[in-house]
Amino acid sequence: MLSAEALVKRFGRRIAVDGVSLALQRGEVLGFLGPNGAGKTTTMRMIAGCLEPDSGRVRVAGTDMAADRRAAQALIGYLPEGAPAYPAMTPRGFTAFCLRARGYSGARLKAAAELALARANLGAEADQTIATLSKGYRRRAALAAAIAHDPPLLVLDEPTDGLDPNQKDGVRALIREMAADKAIIVSTHILEEVPAVCTRAIVIARGRVLADAAPAELAAQARSGRLEDAFRQLTAEEAA
Ligand SMILES: Nc1ncnc2c1ncn2[C@@H]1O[C@H](COP(=O)(O)OP(=O)(O)O)[C@@H](O)[C@H]1O
Numbered sequence: 181m182l183s184a185e186a187l188v189k190r191f192g193r194r195i196a197v198d199g200v201s202l203a204l205q206r207g208e209v210l211g212f213l214g215p216n217g218a219g220k221t222t223t224m225r226m227i228a229g230c231l232e233p234d235s236g237r238v239r240v241a242g243t244d245m246a247a248d249r250r251a252a253q254a255l256i257g258y259l260p261e262g263a264p265a266y267p268a269m270t271p272r273g274f275t276a277f278c279l280r281a282r283g284y285s286g287a288r289l290k291a292a293a294e295l296a297l298a299r300a301n302l303g304a305e306a307d308q309t310i311a312t313l314s315k316g317y318r319r320r321a322a323l324a325a326a327i328a329h330d331p332p333l334l335v336l337d338e339p340t341d342g343l344d345p346n347q348k349d350g351v352r353a354l355i356r357e358m359a360a361d362k363a364i365i366v367s368t369h370i371l372e373e374v375p376a377v378c379t380r381a382i383v384i385a386r387g388r389v390l391a392d393a394a395p396a397e398l399a400a401q402a403r404s405g406r407l408e409d410a411f412r413q414l415t416a417e418e419a420a
């Protein structure tokens with residue numbers, strides 16, 4: 181569903197992403213794990229077609245992002261970092277707005293919006309102004325808009341960041357529900373998040389992939405504490 185090959189992005193003299201490759205299939209939830217500043221957001225922006233790589237290639241279900249961005253982006257649901265949404269709109273209005281931008285109208289738009297709002301568990305809050313919603317519901321509103329066109333690939337940048345434990349659980353449950361028939365990549369800087377939602381994980385630091393672990397391996401590494409040790413060291417180095 182997704183193939184990223186040797187992605188590189190520089191900002192001035194700083195290399196934010198330094199040759200990241202990854203592949204993702206339907207049914208997988210890939211954890212994209214790394215300390216702050218590791219290059220997660222920059223990689224996800226390139227995967228979503230919002231930022232052009234200096235070199236490297238992104239393909240979504242075989243469609244090349246650089247050659248046919250519109251077709252590739254139609255297959256992606258992207259939740260940017262911080263889950264931005266227009267605060268003056270309601271979740272229903274924002275979801276409809278995003279669907280219209282994708283060419284939906286009439287009954288098809290209405291049906292897709294209803295399904296997305298239900299999937300994101302927005303009840304009466306679907307008609308409340310986004311500015312007045314709690315953080316958890318604001319996140320759900322952005323998620324509803326991201327999944328409304330029922331894309332087979334979801335790119336979620338720190339979807340649970342800043343939420344309280346209950347809200348985190350809600351968003352994780354939603355990701356697990358959607359996982360069966362989609363390919364999902366979820367970034368996080370919190371190690372504990374990975375076993376809660378992911379079937380596989382990639383660890384990234386300083387723009388490079390350090391580890392790509394299968395579920396069993398990852399569980400073993402997590403149990404032995406090796407992953408925690410490596411991660412703590414990286415986080416400390418980044419902070420230094
Ligand atoms: N638009 C930008 N201009 C300059 N530097 C940037 C920009 N975006 C990200 N960076 C830098 O690239 C590095 C990776 O950032 P980012 O991809 O946001 O990491 P993460 O999401 O893992 O925290 C950081 O050093 C960050 O400061």
Ligand SMILES: [Mg+2]
Nearest residue numbers: 220221222261
């Ligand atoms: Mg980030």
